[in-house]
Amino acid sequence: MELPEVETIVRTLAPRAVGRRIESVSVFRRDLLKLATPEAVRKAFAGSCIAGIRRRAKFILIDADGGFTLIVHLAMGGKLLSVPTGAPREEHTHLTLRLDGGCDVRMVDVRHFGKASLARTDEALTHPFFARIGVEYDDAEFTPDALHMLLAGHPKLAVKQFLLDQAGISGIGNIYASEVLYRAGISPAKPCASLTRPWAALLHGVIREVLSEAICNRGTSIRDYVDATGRGGGHQSALKVYGREGEPCPACGRPIVRIVQGQRSTFFCPRCQR
DNA sequence: TAGAGCCTGCGG
DNA sequence: CCGCAGGCTCTA
Numbered sequence: 001m002e003l004p005e006v007e008t009i010v011r012t013l014a015p016r017a018v019g020r021r022i023e024s025v026s027v028f029r030r031d032l033l034k035l036a037t038p039e040a041v042r043k044a045f046a047g048s049c050i051a052g053i054r055r056r057a058k059f060i061l062i063d064a065d066g067g068f069t070l071i072v073h074l075a076m077g078g079k080l081l082s083v084p085t086g087a088p089r090e091e092h093t094h095l096t097l098r099l100d101g102g103c104d105v106r107m108v109d110v111r112h113f114g115k116a117s118l119a120r121t122d123e124a125l126t127h128p129f130f131a132r133i134g135v136e137y138d139d140a141e142f143t144p145d146a147l148h149m150l151l152a153g154h155p156k157l158a159v160k161q162f163l164l165d166q167a168g169i170s171g172i173g174n175i176y177a178s179e180v181l182y183r184a185g186i187s188p189a190k191p192c193a194s195l196t197r198p199w200a201a202l203l204h205g206v207i208r209e210v211l212s213e214a215i216c217n218r219g220t221s222i223r224d225y226v227d228a229t230g231r232g233g234g235h236q237s238a239l240k241v242y243g244r245e246g247e248p249c250p251a252c253g254r255p256i257v258r259i260v261q262g263q264r265s266t267f268f269c270p271r272c273q274r
Numbered sequence: 275t276a277g278a279g280c281c282t283g284c285g286g
Numbered sequence: 287c288c289g290c291a292g293g294c295t296c297t298a
Contacts, residue, residue: 076281077282077283092282109281110281110282110283111280111281111282111283112280112281112282113280113281113282154275156275157275161275223284224283262275262276262277263276263277263278
């Protein structure tokens with residue numbers, strides 16, 4: 001899941017969890033936690049109230065009023081759900097926060113690619129998880145010039161691969177990388193250095209547009225993704241190229257092509273994207 | 275800066 | 287059986 005899905009989870013989880021008291025913490029898969037133990041999470045969270053839930057890059061931060069923050073990364077296919085406390089525990093549930101008011105926050109992750117850690121709230125954004133995380137798409141620092149500079153720092157790298165690198169711009173994943181490049185009319189294989197300042201400015205605007213539109217549509221559900229209430233996203237019907245190999249390009253009608261870059265699928269229109 | 279690897283599950 | 291999946295980490 002990518003930034004729009006993570007943002008949607010934050011927005012749907014917050015009204016169900018913020019202000020609630022954490023009655024208990026259960027960790028069912030110990031190695032979910034990095035640089036933290038289940039005992040430490042329990043000690044930091046049990047008895048506290050959830051003060052806020054926020055997002056940084058693809059991470060979800062759950063702030064408790066005792067001064068500690070749980071940092072969660074859902075990777076591919078992970079879920080963070082608000083479910084009634086009495087509901088049966090679904091398979092691959094790795095962590096549960098039992099809240100007052102009758103609901104749990106549960107992290108479910110079939111593929112075990114997700115992770116979580118604990119930080120002091122005032123230091124949460126300097127946690128090692130964020131050591132190589134770049135700028136937010138909507139940050140004031142993310143300007144056309146800033147993007148142009150970032151591109152210049154990876155001259156030979158294919159621009160698709162650059163978009164996936166969280167150390168540059170954070171939050172873009174495999175779906176939106178293809179969608180962004182299609183809308184910008186840029187071939188995914190283009191080396192970053194070949195993007196002149198006007199192209200960087202165009203790409204900058206398109207990144208902001210595509211991610212905000214996907215957030216407005218509450219993310220993309222192709223396979224498993226659901227928000228904290230179990231509801232799917234609405235953006236899948238707005239995708240122009242991702243997952244559409246062989247289908248006609250919405251602009252020129254020629255077939256969308258799938259290639260592999262860095263072991264990930266890329267979808268694009270060879271005619272509209274140069 | 276490429277590539278293998280980490281896991282489980284689905285669909286062809 | 288095979289390929290594929292909204293991600294990231296470590297290695298050569």
